[in-house]
Amino acid sequence: MLKNKFFLLLVLAAVTLNSAAQAQQYLEDKSGRPFKSGLGADLTGNPLLFDDWVKGTVELSGNKVYKDVPMNIDIMGQQVIYKGKEGEKMSFNDDVVSAAFYSVRDGAVVNRVFKKGFPKSSNTTPKDYFEVLADGQVSLLKRTWKILWEEKVYNSATLTQTILTKTAYYVYNKSNNTLTLFKPGKSAVLSELSNHKAEVETYAKNSKVNFSNDTDLSKLFIYYNSL
Incomplete structure (x- = not known):
């Protein structure tokens, strides 16, 4: 039983070392x-x-x-x-x-x-x-x-x-x-997304969108693209 466990540990160690070597080899061999x-x-x-x-x-x-x-x-x-x-x-x-x-x-x-x-x-x-x-x-x-x-x-x-x-x-x-x-701003956003202006305006109001914040702008455009 101990012999089998020892063999299993050797196999796992070999796999781990091989994976690490491959990961490192990419950076070494990458053209x-x-x-x-x-x-x-x-x-x-x-x-x-x-x-x-x-x-x-x-x-x-x-x-x-x-x-x-x-x-x-x-x-x-x-x-x-x-x-x-x-x-x-x-x-x-x-x-x-x-x-x-x-x-x-x-x-x-x-x-x-x-x-x-x-x-x-x-x-x-x-x-x-x-x-x-x-x-x-x-x-x-x-x-x-x-x-x-x-x-x-x-x-x-x-x-x-x-x-x-x-x-x-x-x-x-x-x-x-x-x-x-x-140029980020409420009027610019509503102009760019005018075909869903009402929905976008409601979302911006309810979500209290900060038009100067990348995360808020990202979520707003993601919402628009889901309509």
């Missing part, structure tokens, strides 16, 4: 290249979306999907990067279609999904990543981008560089494949 931002080291601010690596699921071209990958997004370069085996920043060789980052907040799993491939607008391209706040026939998207602000100190030859973060909201309509810049 990628060292990430180069092109920015100097002497600047203030972070060109990446997150301050640290965040695990998530990435979908590459050719329907390749990988889970539990420590990733981030280089917002200035508009590319998803991942953590290499030595902790270095790596770029995917294959095109990244979408990336879903997940974390635990107040005991619940929070997903943040970023996609590209949306139609061109006056100030965006299909290569730009958008955070999908609400997906449906009419999707609510949030775009985050960063700019490099350069300023010369008075009476000095020193040039300071600071990374500034900007955000904007967009509405993507699947029926006519259009992407429209959207």
Whole structure:
């Protein structure tokens, strides 16, 4: 009996080690290249979306999907990067279609999904990543981008560089494949969702929607898409 239990423990240990090795092997063997931002080291601010690596699921071209990958997004370069085996920043060789980052907040799993491939607008391209706040026939998207602000100190030859973060909201309509810049507010929401204006207005009133809050806006658009 003890012999059987010992054998079972050895099998379980082997399976666990094998699974861990496979998970690690993906990062070691994944076809990628060292990430180069092109920015100097002497600047203030972070060109990446997150301050640290965040695990998530990435979908590459050719329907390749990988889970539990420590990733981030280089917002200035508009590319998803991942953590290499030595902790270095790596770029995917294959095109990244979408990336879903997940974390635990107040005991619940929070997903943040970023996609590209949306139609061109006056100030965006299909290569730009958008955070999908609400997906449906009419999707609510949030775009985050960063700019490099350069300023010369008075009476000095020193040039300071600071990374500034900007955000904007967009509405993507699947029926006519259009992407429209959207400034959150009650009147703008009711205008965009005018074919169910009464229902949306009632929902917003009863739910005490804060039109400046991403979560509230997301729930409102999800409700609209359910009608």
